[in-house]
Amino acid sequence: MRRTKSLKLLAVTAIAALLLQTGIAAAQSNVLRIRPFGDLKGIDPVTNSDYMARNHGYMIYDTLFAMDDKLQIKPQMLEKYDTSADGLTWTFTLRDGLVFHDKQPVTSADVVASLKRWGQRDGLGQQLFANTASLEAVDAKTTKLVLKQKWGLVLDALGKPSSGVPFIMPERIAKLPATESLTDPVGSGPFIMKKDEWVPGSKVVYVKNPDYKPRSDAPSGMAGAKQANVDRVEWLYMPDAQTALNALQAGEIDIFEEVPPDMLTLLSKNRKVKVAPQDSLGVQVVFRMNSIQPPFNNPKIREAIRYMVDQNVFMRAYVDIPALYKDCPSFYMCSSPYYTDAGWVKQDLAKARQLVKESGYDGTPVVVLHGTEAGITNTFSSVAEQLMRDIGLKVDPQAMDWGTLTARRTSKKPTSEGGWSLFISAPTGADMMDPLGHLGLRSNCDSSWFGWPCDEQIEKMRSEFAVTPDLAKRQDIAKALQLRANEVVPYVPLGQLHLVRGVSTSLTDIPRAAIPVYWNIKKAN
DSSP, X not given: OHHHHHHHHHHHHHHHHHHHHHHHHHHHHTEEEEXXXXXXXXXXXXXXXXXXXXXXXXXXXXXXXXXXXXXXXXXXXXXXXXXXXXXXXXXXXXXXXXXXXXXXXXXXXXXXXXXXXXXXXXXXXXXXXXTEEEEEESSSSEEEEXXXXXXXXXXXXXXXXXXXXXXXXXXXXXXXXXXXXXXXXXXXXXXXXXXGGOBTTTEEEEEEOTXXXXXXXXXXXXXXXXXXXXXXXXXXXXXXXXHHHHHHHTTSOSEESXXXXXXXXXXXXXXXXXXXXXXXXXXXXXEEEOTTSTTTTSHHHHHHHHHHOOHHHHHHHHOOOGGGEEOOOSSSOTTSTTOXXXXXXOOOHHHHHHHHHHTTOOOOOEEEEXXXXXXXXXXXXXXXXHHHHHXXXXXXXXXXXXXXXXXXXXXXXXXXXXXXXXXEEOOBGGGSSSTTTOTTTOOBGGGSSTXXXXXXXXXXXXXXXXXXXXXXXHHHHHHHHHHHHHHHOSEEEEEEEOOEEEEXXXXXXXXXXXXXXXXXXXXXX
């Protein structure tokens, strides 16, 4: 009898252990673990232009419009929108059932406050509001925008997918001055940030928003239905690529963003892992100079950098797979309808050295914000540093992680007081397609991207582009702007890349969009 009871007890214990293991496995299958390219240092996507803050924004917020996989702007939070015959009055109507994470309904007052805050910082938003006579809430669901003059880029501005995304947040949060960073992560998006579990330098956690109401449209790029198909998403910060690779192959993470090219062959041999493009447009790698501090406040030295650069030298130092890189002699993406190679010069190191001598260069060190954790910034910075030495510049590389770099590049102080001269970055192609939304060409002084180029002619052409409806005339303006940019050199393009992610084969329905987003993904048990 005692032996029978013991056997029953063992059986019950074994079943309990099996159920516990099954429960753990089921729980793990509902968690999506991602190694993002960098660390989340701040959660305000308006004051912080770092792409990690943008990606965070897409987890917790939603937008009035979104870009589909054909690069068309479609309604997202809106049931409908209307435009008056003269093109001056735009009316936006919110969908039913939209609520914030604090259970409060999304209203047009939230829309107005959010757009006004965004419009103070974003370049395209600044252009929109410069042409705006009024923006007001008509009723709880209706917002009316009245323009001073017809402006053909309203949808482009409100549906832009990358830097300076016009996310909609609660009015009480959006009323915070655009000079201060918000700390409250309440949005209305498909996921809720678990701020109590956020450990900068380690982990960011999001959970499924049970109140989110997806669109009924099929998913397409950034547009259409956004389904949270997992209960929990964890961003696990791993600055060392080898550690991330080992974690992916061991099944400890599901997605490894920005896999270094030299690891792709190894991943291709693992049947439990697949590799795929990280975004649909690729990135443009940029050599961004600080135009307000020596030595790059000297136009001749910026011109010298133009002659120093051969895109193929930079690209081949990073990747030897031709399908992943492209020599693109333009400030615009090669896929842009505004692509032009007008005014481009070939590498001429002798000419670059001559320009450095003619500039009166006094030996002021070029302080490079050398990002070490991302393969692109690390490799491209190293190549740039050696080439600058070759043309006669003194170089001071300062190694740091990406989060530190993005914080440091906001400083306008002299290099002797913690400022900087140069950083390498890789903005998504969505930010480099046309003159108006272009991250690097904007030259409106203190309101431009870090580096703060200031050129009245470029700004005049950008404004003209905004009110020109004819495509051929816009292309002419884009060409003229490129010629001017080759004269004043706000930055130098170093070529185009397709970033690659490693993905567990247990995942399906990964969005193919202009930037990495994590809704609609399904994870098999």
